[in-house]
Amino acid sequence: MKKIFFLLAIILVGCEDSNSENESLELTFISTEGNFGSSNGSVSVFRNGKLIQEVKEIGDVVQSILVHNNKLFVLVNNSHLIKVYQISDDGLELPGISISTEGSSPREMVVENNKLYFTNYYTQDVKVLNLSTYYIEDSISLDGLPESIVSDGTNLWVAINMNADYSSASSVVKINIESGKATKTYEVGKGPQQLLIDGDNLWVSRTHYSADFSETYYGTSKINMLSEAIVILDYGKGAVCGGDVFKFDSRAFRTYNGGAAPLNADLSLQSLAKIGSYNSNHLYSANGFDEKLFLGVTSDYTAPDTVFVHNNLGELEEELVVGASPGDYAIYKVK
Numbered sequence: 001m002k003k004i005f006f007l008l009a010i011i012l013v014g015c016e017d018s019n020s021e022n023e024s025l026e027l028t029f030i031s032t033e034g035n036f037g038s039s040n041g042s043v044s045v046f047r048n049g050k051l052i053q054e055v056k057e058i059g060d061v062v063q064s065i066l067v068h069n070n071k072l073f074v075l076v077n078n079s080h081l082i083k084v085y086q087i088s089d090d091g092l093e094l095p096g097i098s099i100s101t102e103g104s105s106p107r108e109m110v111v112e113n114n115k116l117y118f119t120n121y122y123t124q125d126v127k128v129l130n131l132s133t134y135y136i137e138d139s140i141s142l143d144g145l146p147e148s149i150v151s152d153g154t155n156l157w158v159a160i161n162m163n164a165d166y167s168s169a170s171s172v173v174k175i176n177i178e179s180g181k182a183t184k185t186y187e188v189g190k191g192p193q194q195l196l197i198d199g200d201n202l203w204v205s206r207t208h209y210s211a212d213f214s215e216t217y218y219g220t221s222k223i224n225m226l227s228e229a230i231v232i233l234d235y236g237k238g239a240v241c242g243g244d245v246f247k248f249d250s251r252a253f254r255t256y257n258g259g260a261a262p263l264n265a266d267l268s269l270q271s272l273a274k275i276g277s278y279n280s281n282h283l284y285s286a287n288g289f290d291e292k293l294f295l296g297v298t299s300d301y302t303a304p305d306t307v308f309v310h311n312n313l314g315e316l317e318e319e320l321v322v323g324a325s326p327g328d329y330a331i332y333k334v335k
Contacts, residue, residue: 025334027052027091029072030294030307031065032323040303041076042323045091049309049318053091056323058083067330068111068131075106075118082106082118082129089334099134101127110151112177117156119146126158126175140180144169148195150202151177152225157202159192168208172223188221189232193243196252200226203252203263205245220245220254220267233267248288249312260286260293275314287329292317296326 027045034041041062045053059079066073072092074083080103085096104120104127111117115137116129124145128138144160151157156175163169168190175182191208204221219234244255245263252263259276261269276283276295284305285296291312298305307326309318 027087027332027334028320029065029067029330029332030296030320030322030326031062031074031328032303032305033061033063033325033327035301035324036061036078039079040324041079043072043074043092044320044322046320049320051321054323055085055092055094062327063106064108064328065330066109066111066116067332068116070332070335072330072332073109073116075109077105077107077121080104080106082116084134087332097134099129099136101136107146108148110149110156112151112153112156117149117151119149119158121145124164126156128180138180140175140182142173142182144171146173147193150195150197152197154178155183157195157197159195159204161191161193167211172202172204186223186228186230188223188230189219189234190217191219191243192221194245196245196247197225198247198252200224201252203245203254205243205254207243218243220263222267231267235269244286246286246288248293249291253286253288253293255283255286258283259295260288275310276308278308284325285327285329289329289331294329296322296329298325301325 030044032042039057039060041058043055059076059081061077063075063077070087072085080101082099083096085092105122107119109118114131117126124142126140127136130137145162146158147161148159158173160169160171170187170190172186172188172192173182174184188204189206191206192204193207194205196203202223206219208217217237222231253260254263256269258278258280259274261274275293278297282297282299284298287294293310295308303324304321307320311317
């Protein structure tokens with residue numbers, strides 16, 4: 001009898017070990033913008049589809065988040081702040097630190113050479129935060145309001161979404177990282193919004209509006225960073241929702257018709273391979289990591305909202321409840 005009990009104990013322990021090995025060693029961070037003029041922007045932290053932490057009242061419009069090493073960086077647009085949180089196995093260590101951007105209206109960011117480069121609407125520039133001192137040590141002036149920023153290791157690429165008068169701009173600027181100078185401007189069509197580097201190609205999602213802002217137009221462009229050839233495709237009025245472009249399942253995807261669809265080399269959308277089928281007016285954001293596609297949905301810009309997580313077969317795997325207007329996503333691999 002003791003031998004039987006001993007064998008059962010081994011089996012149970014083996015099952016426990018197997019379950020623990022199957023537990024994800026990832027933390028998923030989802031930022032929600034909150035409501036303009038309020039301070040209800042937030043970050044939710046998930047493990048294995050379960051909410052383990054929610055950091056509320058971060059500030060007025062949480063614009064974007066980024067994981068670098070063991071820290072989470074948060075840009076808060078209308079509070080003009082950078083929030084920095086240490087990441088632990090259990091989430092974010094509070095209260096974190098706050099760095100003022102002095103009224104710059106920060107938007108998007110990227111890290112290179114221990115420096116955080118971030119775009120700013122009001123000051124129309126890219127500012128440079130030293131990650132050793134947390135001091136903003138420099139800025140790179142731009143002609144227009146910059147949105148997305150990415151790096152190829154040698155150059156920064158910045159999308160100029162609007163002109164100073166808030167009319168639609170049409171350029172992407174290349175900035176040499178070593179010199180901190182803009183070296184070339186590329187005309188890619190109206191409303192450059194989000195950028196994705198995939199191999200030698202820079203994909204550019206575009207969204208722009210009519211003069212009275214009553215109608216919305218969408219498109220995608222692509223720059224070959226070696227040959228500098230540019231391809232531009234307009235989809236027309238109201239054809240595509242949102243403006244997110246990202247890599248998922250080894251392909252470039254763009255938000256499209258209530259979901260996200262792969263992009264062909266000629267910039268046309270693979271509509272039959274679209275993942276997700278939500279109300280186009282309610283799809284707020286999208287991003288992909290490994291085999292997970294995140295689609296953030298809001299119907300009235302108030303909490304709670306939902307992020308739907310699909311696998312690379314298009315199957316819905318998780319529904320994550322978050323704050324108002326889910327806007328950005330980041331993954332941390334627990335060491």
